Amino acid sequence: MTTRQTTRIVIVGGGIAGLLLATRLGNTLGRSGRGQVTLIDKSATHIWKPMLHTIAAGTRDVQQQQVIYLAHARDHG
Known part of the structure; x- marks a missing residue:
């Protein structure tokens, strides 16, 4: 009997590179259940x-320019 293991990936830092990497990996591995x-x-944002x-x-509101990590994770697996 073969046991399928899920890959666990930890990204430290939610800057633009970390966020883009988490988004891509979530869309591919997270949604499919492979990771x-x-x-x-x-x-938190x-x-x-x-x-x-x-x-x-004061020309833009901070809420317009922020990404909430939990909401983003929900949307991208």
Whole structure:
């Protein structure tokens, strides 16, 4: 009898690279059940850093520029 093991992947840091990697792996391995992807970050959200100046100037709302990790994980397996 063959036992199928799931691959466990841990990504440390939810910056743009970590978020993109977690998204791609979640879409491929996570949704198919072939892997479990865990993203570790000290914050609950990712803010797109190139837009920080518009948030600081008050021309954009921070909620428009943030990605909530739990919601993103739900959407991408």
